[in-house]
Amino acid sequence: MSLIKPLLAFRPNKLDWIFATKTFIAGMLALYIAFALNLSYPIWAIGTVFVIANPYAGMAASKSIYRLLGTLFGAIFAVAVMPSLINMPWLLVLVLAIWVGVCLYISLIDRSPRSYVVMLAGYTAVIICFNSIYYIETVSIFDMALGRFLEISLGVVCSAVVNAIIFPMHIGPVIQMRVSKTIQDTQHVFDAILSDEKHQNNYTQLLANITRDTSDIHTMAEHLDYEKSKFKGMTKPLQELLHQMTMLVANLVAMSERMKQLDQIDLNYRQYFQDFHQHINDFLQNESEVKADELLYLPEHFEQKFQQITTQAKPEQWVILGSLKMDIRHFIQNIRAVRLIWQRMQAGDNSLPESIVPLTTAYPSLHRDYGVAVRGGLSAFLTTIVACAFWILSGWKSGFMLAEMATITACILTFLDDPVPALKLFIRASIYASFFVFIYAYGIFPHLTSFWEVMVVLAPFILFCLMLYLHPPLHGLGLPLIMSTVMGLNLQNRYSMDQVAFFDMTIATIIGPIISVFMVHVVRSMSPDMTVQRMLALHYKELRQAIHMPYGTGFRIHLRGVLDRIGVLNTKQVQSQVLKDEINNALIEASAMVDFTRLQELIDKLPPKSALKASLLELQKVLDECLAQRESDSNNRTFEAQLNQQFAQVIQNIASIEDKEIQQRIEISINNIRNSICHIPTDLALNTAHEGASYG
Incomplete structure (x- = not known):
């Protein structure tokens, strides 16, 4: 993806300037306090500010809390497993890889912002364990975990204070x-x-x-x-x-x-x-x-x-x-x-009227793609294994950074249909960042003697990167560029730069994401067209489930999930016109679900041995078979001739029912199902109406 045109067309607006300035102030405040307290890793404090940055106070605050919780859970896991497994590197790697994979799986099936907690817990344990191994002679695992939690807490607090004081914006x-x-x-x-x-x-x-x-x-x-x-x-x-x-x-x-x-x-x-x-x-x-x-x-x-x-x-x-x-x-x-x-x-009343039956459940009935979650978790697991194997077998001391970056990048973008293009942009940003790190580390920082000078020289670069955040085409460049640069500079109270370590770390931060790109491409990556085909299969599966459902709260919750999936389907940028038509038809088909429940209700009211009841039960069976066939191949319509024949049989048997209300309601539901599921044109639709009848 070319970035030249979006960058040339980029013109920061007032909101960009306000957001970037607030975030810069929060980042510098976190860095200053970290220096004042002589914390071991100030970059974690300032990096946290940039990761959770959001123009809206509520979104920034929620992500802050989720980041704290994720860091805490990851730190606890790291402290729990590493002391026992430090002398068994392959077993430690296996345990961490399983942890990362399971956490990412849980994160991907929970579409709420809370999913960030679980994903972060996964790769935080890896960061703490691998950093502890690198600094094993000077820092204990507990101190490393405590230090990361404290420094991230500092970044969270500074971000919250600045967002609350300076031009707060609410969602x-x-x-x-x-x-x-x-x-x-x-x-x-x-x-x-x-x-x-x-x-x-x-x-x-x-x-x-x-x-x-x-x-x-x-x-x-x-x-x-x-x-x-x-x-x-x-x-x-x-x-x-x-x-x-x-x-x-x-x-x-x-x-x-x-x-x-x-x-x-x-x-x-x-x-x-x-x-x-x-x-x-x-x-x-x-x-x-x-x-x-x-x-x-x-x-x-x-x-x-x-x-x-x-x-x-x-x-x-x-x-x-x-x-x-x-x-x-x-x-x-x-x-x-x-x-x-x-x-x-x-009016400020958060209670629901008694007359409205709530559809909200403890675990909202939204679309969840378990297949993608499994593949995402598996790709993170394999990426961690391969990267750590490279580190262990090569004996490369800085290989810990390679393994960290491979694991992190295997997690952070897996919500996308195809994370590979975004990961490639991340790698490009890491390469660009290495040049900025080199310029700052060897051309500028040796001449600085005070914190305010550091602020001044960092301001242009950081402000520019932050202003890219609010523009979707450039966000994928701004965040990795600023994070890779800040982490690469490794700012400390007594600043020093080891040339060998610098080049080692730079190479590691580039090779790590390359490994994750390869593994994600093989295991997780899917085109939007493939994703839509899988989602349409789930759509037909849930239509089948509705055939025998009674109308009520349970059905309405089920319908909510079906329509939510259709909302997600309409965000997919598919190329196939056939798939576009299938997405369009999915909403029409979903409207027939109400008639499925009405038909089930009417079947229960019919005499046990009536010909109409038998034909309706057979219709439900054929409908189930037809939708099952579409579930495996959405373009397959071989069952429709049998379905139309069964519709005709039901219509023929309707006249045998004396209850005119049930007769009329069956006619209505049959018409709707036939039109919505089979997309039957009107000239073939029902014409068996009753003179002078009033429907509904």
């Missing part, structure tokens, strides 16, 4: 803006779906973007407990609001599909639908406050106005209109639930 207002925008976006899509006769917009893509945004906000919400904005302590209600938003997305997807079906049959109903649409908007927009005991309220004359539309529509549209009516009714109730939670949050 609360950012979340408020994004939540308000997401709620407005859902209402905008609702209006657009009901008013667009030509279906010019891809509403499925717009709704997938909303799902992606809710996943982003869900992660940001974790930081609210660590700042002083008005949303402090609102993490749980905010996450619940986002869970409720998923039901809105499911409603809107279903509405979009039903409107397309209706319009393909006939547009005459539209002239009556406009008045109904306006009636709903008036009801939703005129509410200044939503009351908890009124969540199930609908606009006045809702049933009568919709019945008028049904009366004027063609008979073959009645089943679809019945489904549309249910979706609109649920949308109104769900949007009011979201508004109520948001309304209470803005």
Whole structure:
């Protein structure tokens, strides 16, 4: 990836300057105190400031606490295992490699910011153990562990103090803006779906973007407990609001599909639908406050106005209109639930209304890729083994730095689909840093005699690197460049530089990441297309699980996980148009999950020996087989002929049921499943409606 164009186009703004200046002050403060206290490794204090740097106080504070906890757990593990294994280097390496691999695995399956604790605990133990071996004649393992914890604590405290005093920025207002925008976006899509006769917009893509945004906000919400904005302590209600938003997305997807079906049959109903649409908007927009005991309220004359539309529509549209009516009714109730939670949050109330059943669980039902986690943990394990083997067999004293850097780089970027390009940029930054270290160490520092002079000469370089942090194309250069330079300088109270050690360490910091690049490429690296294919397989697996689920809180939590995965899918930069279409279809398919549960509920109400019940059970079986086939090959459609045949059998048997309500509800669910799962065009859809019926 070329950095020349982004660097030439880079123009720091006011926020860049404020962020860089605050972080520089915090770093220099940490370094000064470390010097004053005569701590052994001041670079760990200043390095911590740069690692946890973030423009938002809450995000910086949470990462600070997570860094402290991760360092503590890693230090405890190092102190526990090293004294017993110091004379058995291969066994020590094996234990540390297993520790790193397991920690990284746990970190990768936990998508919350807390995952940083576990990942850091993994490679912190390696840093402490390997540094202790290098300095074994002068420093004990306990002193090394204690020193790292104290110096990192110093960096954390300095960062927190400066962030709290100098132009503090909170993430609360950012979340408020994004939540308000997401709620407005859902209402905008609702209006657009009901008013667009030509279906010019891809509403499925717009709704997938909303799902992606809710996943982003869900992660940001974790930081609210660590700042002083008005949303402090609102993490749980905010996450619940986002869970409720998923039901809105499911409603809107279903509405979009039903409107397309209706319009393909006939547009005459539209002239009556406009008045109904306006009636709903008036009801939703005129509410200044939503009351908890009124969540199930609908606009006045809702049933009568919709019945008028049904009366004027063609008979073959009645089943679809019945489904549309249910979706609109649920949308109104769900949007009011979201508004109520948001309304209470803005008033400072972090409790949920009693009428809303929470979907939040102790372990949130978000997408987790266990396959990637296993491969990530395995790549870190093998990288540690190979790097340490190189160190031990070569007898190279500075090889400890090679092993450290290999392990660290095998961990820090594994959340990416393909970490290799970012790791290559890390290596380039390490090479660039070696030149800066050489210039500072041998050209500038020998002439300095006071701390303020050190500050002055470091300021231009550090400020420039820090200003790259907030620009995604350049962040991958700024952080490794500043960290490699600071660590390479190894600032001490009595500064001295060993030329042989300098070149040894420089070579080690470059070779280490090269080893991790190779291992990650072989074991962990995947293209976005491959990642999407794996995620689509998980998508179809969870659709299968929903076939027999009853409607309730458990199902809604399950649906939340499915829609979250679709949000993640829409962040992938795939090249294949086929995969892009599959991602687009995934959201439509997810909307059929509600009808799976409705169908299961209706099956339980049918007589045991009825032909309709038997055909519905057979339909569930064929659906399961069809989705299982797609799970292994998302493009395989060989089961669809059998599925269509079974749909026809169900439709034929519907007339045998005397209960008209059950009859109508089955027709609605069959239409929705057939359209959403098989993507059947409307001219082949159900036309078995009942004259004068009112659906929903």
